[in-house]
Amino acid sequence: MKEVVLRNAALLLLFVLGSVGALTPSVTAQTAPGQAFAVEYYYKAKWGHADEFLTLFKKNHYPLLKKELEMGRMLKVWMDQPRYHTTEDGRWDYRVTIVFKNATVANEPFDEDALKKQLFSDQQTYTQEEQRRFEILDAHWDLPVKTVDLEGK
Numbered sequence: 001m002k003e004v005v006l007r008n009a010a011l012l013l014l015f016v017l018g019s020v021g022a023l024t025p026s027v028t029a030q031t032a033p034g035q036a037f038a039v040e041y042y043y044k045a046k047w048g049h050a051d052e053f054l055t056l057f058k059k060n061h062y063p064l065l066k067k068e069l070e071m072g073r074m075l076k077v078w079m080d081q082p083r084y085h086t087t088e089d090g091r092w093d094y095r096v097t098i099v100f101k102n103a104t105v106a107n108e109p110f111d112e113d114a115l116k117k118q119l120f121s122d123q124q125t126y127t128q129e130e131q132r133r134f135e136i137l138d139a140h141w142d143l144p145v146k147t148v149d150l151e152g153k
Contacts, residue, residue: 036075037103040143041096049136050093056133057094060126063119064112065098073110075099092139106144 045053057079068074076099085091100106120126134140 034102037100037106038145039098040145042092042141043094044091044139045093046136046138053136056129060129064115067115073105075101
């Protein structure tokens, strides 16, 4: 009986993983080689914690992004926030847009830990503050975006 349950669980896991792979198109296949690649990162803070999130983001994460800009991995980074409010289910507090050099650079493994050690001498404080930055979030999602050529066919 135990073997049947384990086999069925394994089959279900393979089915789910296969379905996700089939439904998730390759990001790099949708972008021309050498073309800039943009991703929007959305952050929804718990009520009353948006300012704290922004403070921690600017202190700990933005320096990493600036370093990657200097390295040429990224072309541009900026943050937006809504001017007015939306419904709670559509609410987000901050959107960070990163334009990468290309899709390959955006999706290949990158050793960010070396930069963290270089930029932040007190790794314990850095780790605690980054943990806090994510504790105060209700949601976070990443959205690769592409430009639509309205003049083309």
